[in-house]
């Protein structure tokens with residue numbers, strides 16, 4: 373009997389406790405939590421929004437390096453744009469090392485910049501630092517090359533369609549060698565969006581009768597391309613074992629030309645297609661060394677700055693903005709060379 377009584381008592385206590393708890397949970401949150409106020413504001417909108425101007429903007433630009441003429445032009449584009457518009461540019465040069473870029477991004481987060489424009493040296497390995505930027509409320513625009521991170525970790529990507537560039541290069545080989553050929557590939561930085569995309573697009577569009585007999589990286593630099601081309605020439609006889617070379621950028625193309633000439637091979641006897649469309653690439657077409665140059669435009673800063681200001685003002689932006697590009701040929705190279713901006 374007494375144990376039944378105890379059970380009743382226990383049930384009453386539990387019931388009273390549960391009622392008290394539910395009353396508390398209903399009564400407590402009368403004030404709107406700060407996070408709800410934040411959520412009403414578009415992500416990345418600055419405190420000056422929706423009336424921010426360029427003078428209010430601090431843009432972090434952790435440039436990946438200075439490996440090529442393309443990169444030099446890209447850096448100049450950002451520095452010029454900051455001077456023209458009047459925003460502050462926090463610039464650093466990572467010397468083609470991802471860890472340097474990550475440290476630079478972290479320093480910018482600490483500094484509380486308005487926006488981060490990140491040109492990633494490689495595709496993978498950005499999740500942690502992009503999450504840190506996101507948690508700090510700083511919008512990130514991926515510039516030039518792509519990242520493999522989830523798109524929710526950045527606001528937009530502005531750059532070239534690297535796969536399309538590879539496809540365009542393949543079409544040049546398909547036109548030149550309808551009966552097939554053996555070719556070499558001098559590829560860009562391993563794991564970079566530019567090299568991965570170009571290689572993928574190239575293979576997807578290349579005719580089955582054109583064989584890539586070897587592919588090695590020259591890390592997008594002229595200096596590193598020279599020994600790679602020399603090693604190719606030790607293994608393969610130009611004209612016999614291979615008839616063409618797909619080269620992922622103009623700087624490596626010029627390095628390859630240097631090595632070919634030093635080995636007594638006339639570069640014009642091979643079919644060489646490069647990427648970028650720099651002045652060096654145009655000169656190589658004028659000289660008869662490159663047979664086509666697939667454009668990759670480095671002058672990205674005007675678009676990036678405009679988008680960054682929109683983000684600060686809470687305006688809608690596009691998630692992926694691809695640059696409009698073309699292919700250049702030797703027949704117009706001499707005429708266009710003086711007009712080239714990079």
Ligand code: AHR
Pocket residue numbers: 439440441442443516517566592620621622623647648668
């Ligand atoms: O990511 C763009 C590529 O990087 C360019 O083709 C190359 O020249 C640069 O180094």
